[in-house]
Amino acid sequence: MMNKSSFTSLHKAVIAVFALSAASGLAQAADLDQVLYATPVEQDVYKPVEIGSGWYLRGDIAYVPSDNVKARLKGYNLLGEGRGDTKATAAYSGGVGYQFTDNIRGDVTVGYRKMTVSREPVEAGIWDVMANAYYDIGNFSGVTPYVGAGLGMAKVDYKVHGPVGEYINGRDTTRLQWALMAGAAIDVTENVKLDFGYRYARISSGDAGNIGPLTITDNSLESHQIRAGLRMTTW
Known part of the structure; x- marks a missing residue:
């Protein structure tokens, strides 16, 4: 035990x-x-990706100085060309664009301007739709210089007023238009820029009107535009 x-x-x-x-x-x-x-x-x-943060809206107004317009009777080159100076006028446009990279952007714009021939009862309303591409050179203390080019279509609607209108019929034609641009954008806020620039635009030749059986054709329409506008980044 x-x-x-x-x-x-x-x-x-x-x-x-x-x-x-x-x-x-x-x-x-x-x-x-x-x-x-x-x-x-x-x-x-x-961090969440901001889808569409590169979209922007734009609006522009331009001063278009007087320019020279050439016209001729179609098929009658021996008669020479008629010339007329246009009155200075304003042009207006607006559109939407997208900033693809820090340097490359593009936009689509719709614009309107009126062309009046001095000392002649002739005027034309010009609507255009343009696709534009730009290269922003760089931002220097809030200022971004750029160059650009555009391609699109213009609708030119000629009208003739007064006594001659009884036998001259204006024509409405749609034509090719191209443009070259240069300017600079100034930062106002993070989302708003002032845009100042120059645009050279050229519309291809087309019929302007008829005198009986004869057709008057303009020898293309060009314009030099001094532009000021506003660009605003949106959603």
């Missing part, structure tokens, strides 16, 4: 084993708790 001394020793050993087991269990629980409640691994944060 187990004496009192042996029983005491066994009792102490059992207590020691339980103590070690309890300590081991607590340590494992603490480790598990750290795993369960550890701070999540920081994930990569992606």
Whole structure:
């Protein structure tokens, strides 16, 4: 039989084993708790992409100085050309564009101007739709110089007033137009720019009117335009 001394020793050993087991269990629980409640691994944060942030609206007004217009009777070159000076006028346009990169942008514009021939009862309303591309050279202290070119169509509607209108019929024609531009944009705010520039535009030749069976044709229409406008970045 187990004496009192042996029983005491066994009792102490059992207590020691339980103590070690309890300590081991607590340590494992603490480790598990750290795993369960550890701070999540920081994930990569992606900023949302601003879809369409390069879109902009534009509006322009231009001063168009007087220019020379040449006309002739179609098929009768021996009669020479008639010449007339146009009156200075204003041109208006508006459109929407997109900034593709820091240097390249493009827009589509619709414009209107009136052409009146000095000392003649002849005038024309000119509507145009243009697709334009620009190269922004760089931003220098808030000023961005640029160059550009455009291609589109122009609708030229001639009208003749007064007594001669009884036998001269004006023509309405749609023609090719191209343009070259240069200028500079000035930052007003982050989203607003003032645009000052020059545009040379040329419309291909076309019929201007009829005198009986004869057709009067203009020898293309060109204009030099000094422009001022506003560009506003939108959505």
